[in-house]
Amino acid sequence: MEINIANTLNISRFAGAAFRCDTCGTHNVVTREITVGADASAHIAGFAVQHLGGSGRVLVAAGRRSFDALGSKAVRFLTEAGFTVDTLVVTGRDTALTEITAALKDDTRLVISAGGGAVADYVKLAAHKAGLPVVIMMPTPSSDNYLAPYSYIEREGFWERAEVAPPIAVIADLDVIGAAPTSHHAAAYGLIMSKIIAVFDSYFSNLMRGTPHCERIADLIYASVGSCVEANAGFVRHERKSVGLITENVIRMSLLKQMAPGQIMTQGGAETHFAVFAERYMTENKRGCRMFGEHAFLGAQIVSGLYKLMLKDAGADIFPPPDILARAERFSEVTGLQEHRVLARYAGVPDGELYAVTAYKYREYRAELYQRILRSEKIIAEAVRTFRHIYSDAGYWCRKYLTDGDYRTILALAADTHPEYTLLMHMRNAGYLEQYLP
């Protein structure tokens, strides 16, 4: 179905959609059912009937809390509709993949994830390996990876992306999502707003290194950001329809990962690198915060300020080679990971010729990039006010656990964990990061 997707924010129109674009060719959505609404869980039975033809074995998997809130609903609707339902309460991240794989029987035909972002990623991978389709039921809107064509799997201390088939359907029950803790809603809002930096980095990387960047996908992200900015007052009043709006926008962000999987703006820029490393850092330091959207939003705030300083300074255009060994040593010290493992991650460090080209382009485009970051920073500043209001009930966790010194460490090493070329990595390569750190 070809639709003029640039003109719609209506999430159901994205189901199975495709649109052509001069830059990328075709953008496709594989997910063919998108149901968002109060008590949408009941839809799972209808979908299973339609997909499996009325009977068959189905697995419903989730973590403990999500299973009680959402998974149990799915089990009831599916059992009433005559399906054979196996259930799995996933007990831990380390064992998730093994647990899910073991719960799949020879005649399992459909796998339903009723868990949060981390569990959903393991379900997607286990089902993909078994060649089974996945339906996502969202217990919370705090992840935008539910429908991505990849899962993030922790391996030897790093998050690695494993390609998987995208889920065939998503069901967002607003009764369940509305009852999720406020911190989850705030994290989802932060996740959406932080994409401004991802779009900026995507544009930057395209200018400097010619990586893929689609302005039509960027427009869709800006449309989502814009609709959340417009609803700022509603979020502050905890209006019920704001939960629906956040949920739809998170689903849209997730679908964009299917539509433009290789692009920094859908995978995440420096704000995501910051958030990933913040999680790693907090795990290593035994501090208890796993709210990815909150980290990403905090990352977007810090990074936009940093970018502004860097781009404003006309003198900052000489690029000395980075001291990779020294950085790797510091990285190992902070994370407790082996140095040889860390060194292998240092992608994107340019050779002499690439340095020269990058330095030239940076001088050429600096003024334009500066204007872009000024506009982005304005939107983020507005969003900060709303975020704090939504969050007043939840306490703004990572602020509680991290000191300014921690932020500096996280920022300085965030760029080292991802291969994408961002302005943050550019600053690190240039040896300018420390100079501009807050």
Ligand SMILES: [Zn+2]
């Ligand atoms: Zn495109």
